[in-house]
Amino acid sequence: MTFSLTVDATKFRGRLVSVMNQYAQAGADLVPVIKGNGYGFGRANLAREASRLGASRIAIGTVWELEQALIDFAGEVVVLEPFNANDQAAKELWQRILLHGAGRVIVTVSDLDLSGVASVGAKLIFLEGKTSLNRFGLTASEISKVSNTNGLTVRGLALHLPISEPAKVIDATAEISKAVNSKKLSGRLLEIWNWIAAYQDLVAKSRYHLHISLSHVSPSDLTELKLMCKNYGYDSTFDIRIGTKLWLGESSSCKVQGSILEIHELSDHQRVGYRQVDGHGHKRLIVVSGGTAHGVALAAPNTSGSMRQRGIAIAEGVSQALGKVRSPFSYKGVNLLFAEPPHMQVSMLWSEDMSLKVGDQLICNVRSTTTNFDLVMGLD
Structure with a gap:
């Protein structure tokens, strides 16, 4: 009674290496996303594949996947669903896992009050921006108000973008440079640029590093973003979180x-x-x-x-x-x-x-x- 998946490992791994190299050439670290059912392969299998790729960090869906992820993978683990102080069951689990694993866990935060996430033992966080996806996140004005981090280390700004182009026409909040015509940029790039500009203001005040963690961005988009940051004098680094297009890209x-x-x-x-x-x-x-x-x-x-x-x-x-x-x-x-x-x-x-x-x-x-x-x- 077997319902099975057979994987051609040579083809499958060839695809993984190809994607990683494309983003490396564009100037970003690849963060494999391993969540849910592990895209059909199983999360433990994908954690091993991420290690084989040489990834230093993976991203998972929720805190309920965290304990096993820390066993399956030796590097850092980003939890994509933001910490929620009102979810008591999840809060208790966070506290138990972070007691010993806080040094390898990056907690995503979408609340200005950081005391809650600090109270469960978190050490490392991403601030999530509320993009046109409109799911989780802080607004640009809220991010500018982040001040007391309660001893937490802010690793960067996380943006989860829609697959489609943003429906709303977005103008650049700051002229990028003479080398890049903002009127010709896609809505996606303009949205990201506005977030970079907003986060840069916080970076300048707080001495954080300008690191941006992105989803649903192509290597060519990333190359464009790097150029924009360079032309504007922003000392930036990027990582790209990929799940479906990484694991399921070679059908x-x-x-x-x-x-x-x-x-x-x-x-x-x-x-x-x-x-x-x-x-x-x-x-x-x-x-x-x-x-x-x-x-x-x-x-x-x-x-x-x-x-x-x-x-x-x-x-x-x-x-x-x-x-x-x-x-x-x-x-x-x-x-x-x-x-x-x-x-x-x-x-x-x-x-x-x-x-x-x-x-x-x-x-x-x-x-x-x-x-x-x-x-x-x-x-x-």
């Missing part, structure tokens, strides 16, 4: 498969499954490893912004109404139909292909960030 290196466990030949109109569905002409039922517990057929909400996306959503809705729901499992390039919604650990599919037999593997197309595999092979 051909990964193969997801489910094992065929049973094949049943059915009579006309024989009913099957929890819902006792009629085969409607289908006479061959395939039972394959891979169900909802693995993440099969789970999908994130789609905004359906384009006409094409809306058309696909309508077509899929009509097919579902007719009982014809395509599964993510395929054979010879053709997706098989679900007999009914997937069970917790297996799926029931229709296929008339007589070449299929018990023990064969079906390819499965899944969303890696919501998938949990029984077995991950190739990263030993």
